[in-house]
Amino acid sequence: MKIIKTISLLISCTFNMFSQDDIIAQDVRVEFISIKQISDTDKSKIIETIYKKNDTLVRLKPEINKDDLDYFCNCFKTDSITRIYQILAFTHKRKRHDDNSINQWNSNVVVYFDKFFEKKTIDKFKLFFKPLNKIKNLHVSYTKKIKDANYHILNSKNTIKNYENNDSIYSESFLTSKATYKLVNDNNNKYYSGKLLIDVDSLKDKSLILKKMKQLFFISLGQFQTNYFLGTKSLTSINYIETNRINSFDLMLLKLHYFKIHDFNFTRRKFRILKSKLKKHCS
Template sequence: MKSIISFLIIVLLSLSGFSQKKQKSKHLRYFPLETFKKNYNHTLTKKDSLNFMIRDKDTLVLITENMKSIGTFVDYAYKDSIFLKHYKKVAFNHKNDSLDPTTTMKYWKNDIKLFFAKSVSRKEKKAILKFVKIISNNVDSLNIYEAKNHADSNYQIYYSTDYNYDSNLKNLKGADYWIYWNGDNQIYKGVVKINTEKYFSESLRIAKIKTLLFRSLGHFELSDEFDCRSYFSNCFSENKQITDFDYELLRYHYCYGICKGTSLNTFEIQHEDIKKILNEDHHAIYRFYYSNN
């Protein structure tokens, strides 16, 4: 299995005995070779190679105590099958309303810094900033705030009467967002454009910007299975609100208890592997490793 971003998965199996004599826990840690080279300051020896494991055409390295890593270990975030069913539909932006195993999840690793063009009124800007502040306060690892200057921003919000900040939306007739991501599926730039001829009132524009901005937090797909008030719902409403389940989905997307930036196929395989481990050994702890780089 290929390395997805500068982190990888690690399994810690904590096995305890039932005898009166206390036993030491056994920790087995395997990293894909390419990711190991990026995250460990250790020269592999012939002795190390004796513990290599081959899986899905990838070489996995057994991590030993003398190998120093740079990163953080985070416990696996468990969710039931019903939740994961909904999550996979919205987090992996599928085409033609069918689950595509090759599609990948997208997320922002760095802060989102919003720049508002001149045509965005004070009332509109205030409403949007209040909206993103609530999200930032309720979702770890997701920080959104205003950048006073365009040069300091990585996300622009503008209207058809403003300078066109992105050529991909040059001929837009309605409203849309556009985002950019790197090879690790980390979003690093975004824009929202509103055509004021169609969205002629402040309330319409505010509602549409909120909807588009929310979707761009993960290139989320919308679903008909949610109430229209939900931001994951495939219907437009000026009365949308971030529901409890919206928050749960968004928090899960940005938590570090899952492997980020993966394809749907990899995501499903990893969860199946974790379930097997946890079912076979109730003392097992599944953890993800994240590089600090």
């Protein structure tokens, strides 16, 4: 897990915006797909065509409606939020920094808890993440049947050591000491299953169980970077001090991240273009 210690200054470019009625066109998508893959309805959205010997490739006009715009504008409380978002969210690495992309859950997150965990721990977890119900395009629910879940929170059957790097070995209170998570994604950076493991048997301080659950689950919703610069309130912070309520910044982070489920590779560069276009329409 990479730890970010400093914030770099991110520079945004300005582009012109085209709007028509309640539809805002975001000209950031550059992928072409086969015309065989689209419906008759979507054929009206074709803005560019490439004819090949055995197929016809087309590029569709992406659209954001007025509700999407209002939701997006609500996230622009300050530019610092979007600068930090770019640092935390674009974690799918590419050769070029601007080509780093985000990771999203494209399916409902259905959580199953190992029967090993106490009911009071599970209840506190559910209450803590209840505000996620208001996050657009992100749905978290719970089940008692493991076969119905795509996200398992389990007591690890294997030993998980304390986190270490080239410099030192961390204590068990460190986020990924005696705990970890694994996600399964498709070729479009979309997650469809996950597993959070805590080595409860070797964890001396059992009060850390809920804290590790909260942090790792939140981070796994977007593969967010951990950091030192957000103090003690954000779940992404290495120095996070456990609270009973989720931080307002963390909720805003998720709102930005799930503002729209992107059906293409959404990079840092495309985010900055989209931001500069839409911000002009935020009152």
